[in-house]
Amino acid sequence: xxxKGLNAIISEHVPSAIRKSDIKSFFxxxxxxxxxxxxxxFLIAVRQQDGGQLTxxxxxxxxxxxxxxxxxxxxxxxxxxxxxxxxxxxxDLKSHELTKRSxxxxxTEKKLAEATTELEKMKxxxxxxxxxxxxxxxxxxxxxxxxxxxxxxxxxxxxxxxELAKKGKVYAAASEDMDTLCYRTPFLLRHLTFSETKxxxxxxxxxxxxxxxxxxxxxxxxxLCIMLGCDYCESIRGxxxxxxxxxxxxxxxxxxxxxxxxxxxxxNTKWKIPEDWPYKQARMLFLDPEVIDGNxxxxxxxxxxxxxxxxxxxxDKKFSEERVKSGISRLKKGxxxxxxxxxxxxxxxxxxxxxxxxxxxxxxxxxxxLNKNKNKVTKGRR
DNA sequence: ACCGTCC
DNA sequence: TCGTCTGGCACAAGACGGT
DNA sequence: TGTGCCCGACGAC
Numbered sequence: 001x002x003x004k005g006l007n008a009i010i011s012e013h014v015p016s017a018i019r020k021s022d023i024k025s026f027f028x029x030x031x032x033x034x035x036x037x038x039x040x041x042f043l044i045a046v047r048q049q050d051g052g053q054l055t056x057x058x059x060x061x062x063x064x065x066x067x068x069x070x071x072x073x074x075x076x077x078x079x080x081x082x083x084x085x086x087x088x089x090x091x092d093l094k095s096h097e098l099t100k101r102s103x104x105x106x107x108t109e110k111k112l113a114e115a116t117t118e119l120e121k122m123k124x125x126x127x128x129x130x131x132x133x134x135x136x137x138x139x140x141x142x143x144x145x146x147x148x149x150x151x152x153x154x155x156x157x158x159x160x161x162x163e164l165a166k167k168g169k170v171y172a173a174a175s176e177d178m179d180t181l182c183y184r185t186p187f188l189l190r191h192l193t194f195s196e197t198k199x200x201x202x203x204x205x206x207x208x209x210x211x212x213x214x215x216x217x218x219x220x221x222x223x224l225c226i227m228l229g230c231d232y233c234e235s236i237r238g239x240x241x242x243x244x245x246x247x248x249x250x251x252x253x254x255x256x257x258x259x260x261x262x263x264x265x266x267x268n269t270k271w272k273i274p275e276d277w278p279y280k281q282a283r284m285l286f287l288d289p290e291v292i293d294g295n296x297x298x299x300x301x302x303x304x305x306x307x308x309x310x311x312x313x314x315x316d317k318k319f320s321e322e323r324v325k326s327g328i329s330r331l332k333k334g335x336x337x338x339x340x341x342x343x344x345x346x347x348x349x350x351x352x353x354x355x356x357x358x359x360x361x362x363x364x365x366x367x368x369x370l371n372k373n374k375n376k377v378t379k380g381r382r
Numbered sequence: 383a384c385c386g387t388c389c
Numbered sequence: 390t391c392g393t394c395t396g397g398c399a400c401a402a403g404a405c406g407g408t
Numbered sequence: 409t410g411t412g413c414c415c416g417a418c419g420a421c
Contacts, residue, residue, distance in 0.1 A: 001409080002409090002410070004410090007411095040402095040409090041402060041403075042403065044401090044402055044403095044409095045401085045402050045403045045404095046389095046403055046404080047403095048386095048387075048388080048389080049386080049387085053389085054388065054389040055389060056389065057389090062388090062389050063389085063403090065389095066388070066389070066403080066404080067403055067404075070388095070403075070404050070405075071404075073404095074404075101409090104409095126402090127409080176410090193403085193404095237394095237395095238393095238394070238395095239394085240393060240394050240395085241393095242393065242394090243393075243394090268419085269419095270394090270418080270419070317389070318389055319388085319389070320388075320389085323388085323405090
């Protein structure tokens with residue numbers, strides 16, 4: 001998943017589109033999160049000494065529930081209201097990529113069988129991690145009991161996250177995945193979760209600023225991303241990030257670039273356009289993805305179902321009752337203090353007038369100052 | 383900031 | 390020679406709480 | 409699975 005090297009391009013050409021800030025500056029915000037991606041990370045990372053996953057007595061995996069529970073609590077503690085979005089059916093174009101992945105799986109399984117050392121076995125085992133239907137359903141059950149809203153997307157979760165942000169149902173999409181920008185989410189938050197414990201600050205990427213900074217339309221930006229390399233199709237062999245940007249700037253679209261290369265005017269023999277290249281379909285998947293209209297979605301954060309939560313996590317999954325109870329009170333507290341939260345619908349309409357842009361710039365300035373002051377305060381205390 | 387533990 | 394792409398490799402991916 | 413880093417290959421200048 002993702003767009004190869006896009007982060008590097010933005011960091012280099014439009015660093016001003018990435019605002020770096022503290023988790024505190026998102027207090028009162030709602031965000032949409034790709035649930036399946038989170039579950040995958042938890043399944044890989046939440047392990048014990050011997051490399052095995054956390055389980056209950058029956059041997060059922062609990063790593064994903066553990067991760068989901070505590071990460072969500074952490075966000076609630078910080079006044080952030082998460083909404084999780086689960087993947088639906090992958091689009092047909094992705095099947096190439098998916099068959100590639102499954103053939104890699106077969107090889108990994110072989111290696112696992114051949115592995116001699118425990119260490120080697122552990123490594124290969126992690127590569128085999130896959131988010132199952134059961135993992136997803138268990139996570140959904142947990143979220144339901146916690147009173148956290150979730151959505152099952154028709155196809156790509158990233159696209160649905162962006163849709164929620166575009167319609168003002170949430171402030172931003174939170175993801176490590178750069179292709180969320182292709183769906184034109186107003187804001188993309190990277191490193192949202194581990195920012196407090198780790199050194200990386202939260203990166204807030206403003207899609208409109210990226211487009212303006214690169215001086216590309218959204219269509220051209222998507223074409224650039226396809227050339228950089230996405231999940232849906234191949235890219236032009238011999239064209240890396242530098243050339244891709246140059247080409248899109250001078251020719252304006254992949255159609256024109258293909259024309260240019262095939263005409264031989266480029267004096268370049270090394271560039272190889274893929275045969276039967278479905279770039280037009282890939283482009284449409286980004287520009288017009290299948291999503292549930294954000295206007296039809298009503299996100300609600302409800303009080304946790306205490307008794308059932310304890311039954312599920314403690315009785316069934318063997319979580320510490322003390323910790324779960326403390327989690328429940330954190331949930332209740334966090335939801336109370338938020339009350340109405342902040343207004344996330346500010347950027348509802350995509351086209352902006354000059355006045356709106358000026359106002360947005362002013363707000364950004366003020367936020368910056370605010371963050372600086374906050375940092376000073378916290379530093380002073382320590 | 384480390385490091386063992388969570389389940 | 391410089392710039393750019395490719396392919397090889399290693400590495401790490403959570404959160405909590407006590408010290 | 410992706411990301412950065414180092415490397416050699418290969419055109420461009």
